[in-house]
Amino acid sequence: MAKLQPVRGTHDLIGDEARAHLALIDAARTVAVRYGYGPMATPIFEFTDVFQRTLGDTSDIVTKEMYTFEDKGGDSLTLRPEGTAGVARAVISGGLRNELPLKCFYNGPMFRHERPQKGRLRQFHQIGAELVGVAEPTGDVEIIALGVDILDALGVLSETTLELNTLGDGPSRAAYRDALVDYFTGHAYSLSDDSRERLTRNPLRILDSKDARDRAVIADAPVFEDYLSEDARAFFDAVRTGLDTLEIAYTLNPRLVRGLDYYSHTAFEFTTEALGAQGTVLAGGRYDGLIETMGGPATPGVGWAAGVERLAMVIGDPTPAPRPVALVGMGEAGERETVRLARELRRAGLTVELLYKGGLTRGLRRADRVNAAAAVLIGDDELGRGAVTVRDLDSGEQADVAIADLTDHLAAYR
Ligand code: ATP
Ligand code: MG
Numbered sequence: 001m002a003k004l005q006p007v008r009g010t011h012d013l014i015g016d017e018a019r020a021h022l023a024l025i026d027a028a029r030t031v032a033v034r035y036g037y038g039p040m041a042t043p044i045f046e047f048t049d050v051f052q053r054t055l056g057d058t059s060d061i062v063t064k065e066m067y068t069f070e071d072k073g074g075d076s077l078t079l080r081p082e083g084t085a086g087v088a089r090a091v092i093s094g095g096l097r098n099e100l101p102l103k104c105f106y107n108g109p110m111f112r113h114e115r116p117q118k119g120r121l122r123q124f125h126q127i128g129a130e131l132v133g134v135a136e137p138t139g140d141v142e143i144i145a146l147g148v149d150i151l152d153a154l155g156v157l158s159e160t161t162l163e164l165n166t167l168g169d170g171p172s173r174a175a176y177r178d179a180l181v182d183y184f185t186g187h188a189y190s191l192s193d194d195s196r197e198r199l200t201r202n203p204l205r206i207l208d209s210k211d212a213r214d215r216a217v218i219a220d221a222p223v224f225e226d227y228l229s230e231d232a233r234a235f236f237d238a239v240r241t242g243l244d245t246l247e248i249a250y251t252l253n254p255r256l257v258r259g260l261d262y263y264s265h266t267a268f269e270f271t272t273e274a275l276g277a278q279g280t281v282l283a284g285g286r287y288d289g290l291i292e293t294m295g296g297p298a299t300p301g302v303g304w305a306a307g308v309e310r311l312a313m314v315i316g317d318p319t320p321a322p323r324p325v326a327l328v329g330m331g332e333a334g335e336r337e338t339v340r341l342a343r344e345l346r347r348a349g350l351t352v353e354l355l356y357k358g359g360l361t362r363g364l365r366r367a368d369r370v371n372a373a374a375a376v377l378i379g380d381d382e383l384g385r386g387a388v389t390v391r392d393l394d395s396g397e398q399a400d401v402a403i404a405d406l407t408d409h410l411a412a413y414r
Contacts (some may be wrong), residue, residue, distance in 0.1 A: 009114070009122025016318040021125065021308055023319040025107045028127050028150045028306075032105035035146050037129050040104035042086035044111075048076040054085045054262055054294055056202070065112040079111035083128045084262075084287065084303055085294075091132055092296035100133025100299070107308070119278030119310050127311075128284075130303035132291075137235055140266040140286060141242030143302050147282050148248055150306075151270060156314045160270040160281060162249065164240075165256035167204075167263050167285070168224060168232040176227040177203055187217045207257045210277075223254040232265065239266050258283065262290040266302065274314050281314060282306035324353040325413050326372035328363030331380035338378055341388075341406070348407045350414055367393060373413045376406070 006012060013021055029039070048068050055062045067079040080086055083106050096102055107127045114120055129146055131139050144162070151157040167173060180203040188196055192211040199206065207218055228236070243250060250268075258267050267285035275281075284304025291299040327342050329335035335358040342354045353370045355363045360377070367375045377389040382400070390409060391398045401409045 007122070009116035009120075011121065011123075016321075017312070019319045019321060020312045020315065024154060024308060024311055024315065025127055027153045029105055029107070031150045031153050032129060032146065035103070035142065035149075037103045037105040037131075037146070040087065040090075040106050040130075041108065042080075042083070042090050042106070044109065045077045045079050046086055046089060048078040050085050050089045050294070051078050051081060054088065054290055055081075056262070059202075059205075061112060065114055067111045067113060081110055081112045083108070083110065083126060083305055084130060084290065084301075087130050087132070087303075088287075088291050088294055088296070088301070091291060091299065092294060096132075097297065097299070101139075102130070102132040104132075105129050117278070119275050119307070119313060121309060125308035126305045127308060128303060128305035130301060132301040132303075133299060134302070135288065135300040137238035137242060137266075139300075139302050140239045141246065143284065143304060144243065144266075144268060145246055145248060147268075147270065147284070147304050147306070148246075151282065154311060154315055156272070156281070156311065159274055159314055160272045161251055163253040163256050163269045163271060164243075164250040165253050165267045166224065166228065166232060166236040166239075166265055167257065167267050168228050169235075169264060172224070172227055172229045172232045173204070173264070175229075176222070176224050179222040179227060180204065180206070183221050184217070190217050204257050207255050218255060225254055235265055258285050262287045262293060264288045268304070270306075272314055275310055278310060280307075281310045321371070322351045323371050323373040323413070324351040325410055326353045326355070326363065326367035326370065326375045327378065328355055328360060328367065328375050329358040329378045330360050330363075331358070333380045333383050334358065334378040337383055341376070341378070341403070345407060345410065350407075350410055374410065376410075 051066060052062055061081045066081055069077060071077050087104060091097065091102060108125065109123050110126050111123055113122060116122060129143060131143050148157060151160055181199065184191065184199050184203060184206060188199065190213060192209065192214050195206045195209050195214045206214060256267050256269060263285040265286040269280050270282040271279045272281055273279065282304055286302040288300040290301060327338040329338035338354055342352045345352045353372060355366055364375060372393055374393055375391045377391060382388055387400055387402050388406065389398055390401050
């Protein structure tokens with residue numbers, strides 16, 4: 001017997017939920033277009049190397065979350081766990097270097113083998129934006145402003161807090177790393193096993209730990225602020241000044257390190273109290289090292305991604321389906337006419353529901369079920385004189401309308 005349930009951590013998008021996703025993506029894209037961010041879609045799978053080399057051998061994604069498989073040709077492929085690596089790969093392989101800055105907006109499914117829970121799926125969806133080829137702090141400010149305006153368009157901005165940090169430049173990170181190793185080595189006995197492991201491989205990542213024992217040690221750890229080079233500090237100041245100019249409020253969070261290895265300078269997250277432990281809805285930062293790590297020429301970039309499922313949960317209300325006009329045929333000629341009229345009205349831009357089998361009672365019941373705004377009753381007698389009855393289903397008012405005038409008459413229900 002075939003297994004007929006969906007794979008754990010995946011789900012079907014149907015009805016209201018599917019509509020909510022589409023509406024959300026549309027609203028976000030509309031804002032992105034105003035910022036000059038064009039559409040981009042990279043493949044859902046890439047050579048495993050694309051993620052392995054960029055996300056880093058020690059990241060959670062690479063060590064435990066990737067869906068990796070060998071294809072029939074013997075290549076190791078991975079279902080994309082995030083969108084930035086694919087965009088960076090496309091910049092290199094597609095020769096987009098000459099067209100920088102690249103400003104793109106994407107949406108689509110991502111795959112991570114995580115423990116499924118509320119707001120945490122194995123196939124989930126993201127919207128995201130990338131600005132590749134801009135090294136200036138103005139780029140960071142623009143990409144954050146884009147995130148703010150999208151959250152605002154979705155009506156959730158007031159439920160989120162923007163948390164901001166800097167991961168500095170190379171020299172700052174090296175100095176900070178040493179300070180962290182000193183500190184955490186002194187407290188190694190209090191750390192979780194995972195974090196003791198991170199101590200040798202990637203001490204910065206310990207700051208990201210959600211383990212309660214680690215959190216206690218982290219509370220007194222050195223902060224990045226004290227190890228920033230002059231350049232890195234100036235960069236961060238410029239980003240903050242830019243945000244102040246736009247009156248974008250933020251909270252400094254010195255413990256904010258992104259889960260991925262390729263970030264530098266600005267790191268940010270929009271978090272909410274509304275979703276329990278899965279509180280980050282939109283997250284991003286600057287990734288100046290990414291494209292070089294991948295084997296391309298040094299190319300700066302900054303971007304973010306947001307979880308569609310989490311955003312939809314914060315939005316809450318279902319997106320209403322458009323209210324159709326229902327055509328109800330009565331009698332043989334009437335039923336035939338519904339098919340013709342339905343097509344005509346749809347081509348004129350109306351949303352039309354058609355009853356596949358005729359009859360007034362059945363027709364009105366179905367009109368009610370699809371939340372129709374009006375019913376067009378098409379009976380043989382009226383048809384004989386080229387007319388139909390239009391009934392407004394909210395007010396109950398009826399009108400006798402010539403078929404020739406029907407499109408105009410229904411314009412109010414468009
Ligand atoms: P978390 O700390 O919650 O695991 P993350 O740092 O792994 O998040 P990112 O890689 O920054 O997440 O991805 C950006 C956004 O995508 C997250 O803020 C979240 O909204 C969403 N997201 C990430 N992983 C999942 C998942 N497994 N299921 C649903 N949404 C997710
Ligand atoms: Mg994660």
